[in-house]
Amino acid sequence: MLRYIVTRTGSLCLSLLVASVVIFALIEVVPGDPVAFMLGLNAQPDTVAALREELGLNASVLERYFSWVFGLLQGDLGTSYTYRSPVSEIVAERLVISLPLAAYALALTILIAFPAGILPAAYRGRAADVAVMGGTQLGVAIPNFWFAMIMVMIFAINLRWFSAGGFPGWEAGFFPAMKALTLPAIALALPQASILARVMRSALLDTLGSDYIRTARAKGLTKGQALRRHALRNALIPVLTILGLQFSFLLAGAIIIENVFFLPGLGRLIFQAISQRDLIVVESVVMLLVFAVIFVNFIVDLAYAWVDPRLRVQT
Amino acid sequence: MRNLILGFALTALFLIGAALSFLWTPYDHTVLEVTNKLKPPTLAHPFGTDQLGRDILSMIMVGARTSIAVAIVAVGIGIGLGVPLGLAAAASRGSWIDEVIMRGNDLIFAFPSLLIAIMITAVFGPSAVNAIIAIGIFNIPVFARVTRGAALSIWQQDYILAARVAGKGTMRISVEHILPNIANLLIVQGTIQFSLGILAEAALSYVGLGAQPPVPSWGRMLADSQTLFMIAPHITLFPGCAIVLTVLGLNLAGDGLRDLLDPRIRRAGL
Secondary structure (H helix, E strand, C coil), X not given: CHHHHHHHHHHHHHHHHHHHHHHHHHHHHCCCCHHHHHHCCCCCHHHHHHHHHHHCCCCCHHHHXXXXXXXXXXXXXXXXXXXXXXXXXXXXXXXXXXXXHHHHHHHHXXXXXXXXXXXXXXXXXXXXXXXXXXXXXXXXXCCHHHHHHHHHHHHHHHCCCCCCCCCCCHHHCHHHHHHHHHHHHHHHHHHHHHHHHHHHHHHHHHHHCCHHHHHHHHCCCCHHHHHHHHHHHHHHHHXXXXXXXXXXXXXXXXXXXXXXXXXXXXXXXXXXXXXXXXXXXHHHHHHHHHHHHHHHHHHHHHHHHHHCCHHHHCC | CHHHHHHHHHHHHHHHHHHHHHHCCCCCCCCCCHHHCCCCCCCCCCCCECCCCCEHHHHHHHXXXXXHHHHHHHHHHHHHHHHHHHHHHHHCCXXXXXXXXXXXXXXXXXXXXXXXXXXXXXXXXXXXXXXXXXXXXXXXXXXXXXXXXXXXXXXXXXXXXXXXXXXXXXXXXXXXXXXXXXXXXXXXXXXHHHHHHHHHHHHHHHXXXXXXXXXXXXXXXXXXXXCCCCCCCHHHHHHHHHHHHHHHHHHHXXXXXXXXXXXXXXXXXX
16 A cells, blocks of 8 residues: 555656646746736836846746745745735635535535436336436536526526525625525536436446346345445445546536636636736646646545555556 | 437537538628617527627527537547557557556646636637637547557457568557557547537637637627526527537437447446
């Protein structure tokens, strides 16, 4: 296990290194002069010079890269050009919305996907199977931002159960805040739950066909008992893998969904930063999100190496 | 089989609509008729008109071209680069070439694709071309992985050994024997990536990072409708349904094709 952890940690570091180089290159090297990009065409020369000085652009590319990375390692994400405050503070303000939203959506994904995957596997070929699988086909095909708009139309405008957007803040209380996140979380969760349910079903059908299930049945277990006690556990490995990958979709999806519901989270921050050409914010927030995704996948890898000792051998 | 037919029918509807738009649309999608704005569906305008009085059916037909163009080229990038990489990795299995290609793949996979696509379009400016590149990059590892996996099993076959004995080189075997045998799989994967490409293009143009006006695109039609769909739901419903039906059609066609081309999977019932 230790060897596995060491190799995986090595590839985690490599991924982060490459990610930081790619993001740095895209943001600070490719557009030419970032200051000209940020200030636009009509910038005064002295403004340009001042901003160059402020951003430390007079240093060489390598120096800039290392100072950015070392800053990141110490939790210093740089200073926003438009907000005139440390990016880490802005990010912290936004995270209290984006993180609960992603977690809420993840919980909903699991809550929907497990029954929706187990039921069709247990009643394969019957009406329940066909109906749930048809539903998941539709769930995969619906763009989540459009689904969000439809939900706003039904639940916010017609039924008035939820507000159409905005966030009251956590100081308004836990339930009002969660209520504001409910429609966004459902919109995020639906496509992911559909994918996960399909994976769950096929993984279960795979394990249900294996010899140890036949043995379990021969020993007198009912189909339901065999499914619960043996098949489900083994089917969890592919489900866990996909769930880990889905975290990245939830994060990236949140960027778009936050725009639909006018939630002041990280996604809104990125788009505001893009339109204001605040490259420092874009760079640091993207790096932060990429780090979160790579790190979650790393944890998932370790988790199922722990669940399934066979995976530790083949690195 | 039923799925396959339904999938093909929906896909055909979408392709025909797009092709027809080159020759004929009910109205000119560039003509603004503000006196006729936000009209609900009527016989004259079956899908109604938008906030500028443009015919929504015509815009959806022309918008289909944008979706197809972006998704097809993005899949082309994936196949064009991913398949050769996958073939090379399989042919040199276990060597450093294989290792470098596969680790590179893992790296791209680890990135949240939409996020990077947003960053690319943010830096290079929003346009359909940048959307294509952003979506295409993430198709490369998908095709490389599928190709490598399938090619590895073909390399074990006796007829490959025979080809080797006949003096054919690795490259020639890859192209002449491996590629034709994995083509089915690539078609199926291509269909799936095509539908994902349409969704990704819609998402990018919804946030304003895809095709720019006046080129119509389904995602931007939805974005434009966002402030108005409370008073005129049809301007949201029709473009959204166009996306859903197209993606559904391609997914059903992909699943159906896979079952048809590989009977072994039919039993597992994925």
